[in-house]
Amino acid sequence: MTSPEPTxxxxxxxxxxxxxxxLIDAAADxxxxxxxxxxxxxxxxxxxxxxxxxxxxxxxxxxxxxxASRADWDAAFAELIGEHDPAFVVxxxxxxxxxxxxxGRWTVVNTHxxxxxxxxxxxxxxxxxxxxxxxxxxxxxxVDAGVDTGPVLAxxxxxxxxxxxEDTLHERIKAVEHPLLVQIVGRAARxxxxxxxxxxxxx
Numbered sequence: 001m002t003s004p005e006p007t008x009x010x011x012x013x014x015x016x017x018x019x020x021x022x023l024i025d026a027a028a029d030x031x032x033x034x035x036x037x038x039x040x041x042x043x044x045x046x047x048x049x050x051x052x053x054x055x056x057x058x059x060x061x062x063x064x065x066x067x068a069s070r071a072d073w074d075a076a077f078a079e080l081i082g083e084h085d086p087a088f089v090v091x092x093x094x095x096x097x098x099x100x101x102x103x104g105r106w107t108v109v110n111t112h113x114x115x116x117x118x119x120x121x122x123x124x125x126x127x128x129x130x131x132x133x134x135x136x137x138x139x140x141x142x143v144d145a146g147v148d149t150g151p152v153l154a155x156x157x158x159x160x161x162x163x164x165x166e167d168t169l170h171e172r173i174k175a176v177e178h179p180l181l182v183q184i185v186g187r188a189a190r191x192x193x194x195x196x197x198x199x200x201x202x203x
Contacts, residue, residue, distance in 0.1 A: 012042075012092065017048025017049075019092035021051050022181060036057050041094075062080055075101045087189070109143070109193070113174075115138075116149075138155065188202055
């Protein structure tokens with residue numbers, strides 16, 4: 001009995017790509033059911049792209065500053081992603097807001113280092129510390145037009161220690177974020193994602 005063809009995805013990164021690496025490692029096992037078709041970024045020369053290249057995965061770069069408007073960038077990015085025909089897209093530390101050209105074409109799964117709806121935005125770990133939160137964590141959710149406002153697929157919690165810095169707390173969040181993202185992406189690839197009436201689920 002042959003295994004079913006893996007589900008193709010495109011992963012988007014903006015920095016070091018540690019979440020991407022977790023997905024690359026998982027996808028090395030045929031039983032995981034995922035093939036990373038390409039890795040996209042909003043800037044060149046980042047570690048995330050080097051990780052992709054080391055794994056033999058095609059890369060694409062689409063910089064906002066190369067376009068007259070965000071709408072033009074979004075349309076161009078959608079065209080580049082579309083060349084690889086993914087079943088869905090994973091935002092793994094991608095720090096630009098995607099527009100309707102991308103979001104209207106694919107379901108985009110994002111990972112965020114906080115327990116949404118608490119601490120949305122680019123400084124979630126710093127904001128949790130500043131607020132004196134006793135607990136934070138990570139969220140895997142479906143991207144919508146807002147900033148980290150899309151429907152939640154899964155969350156994992158992390159206790160905040162009294163001596164935590166932004167770096168130490170973020171590292172502990174990553175330790176639960178990576179396996180959660182791997183689990184949810186794998187399930188989404190094998191079973192599909194349903195988004196309806198502001199809620200998201202994997203059968």
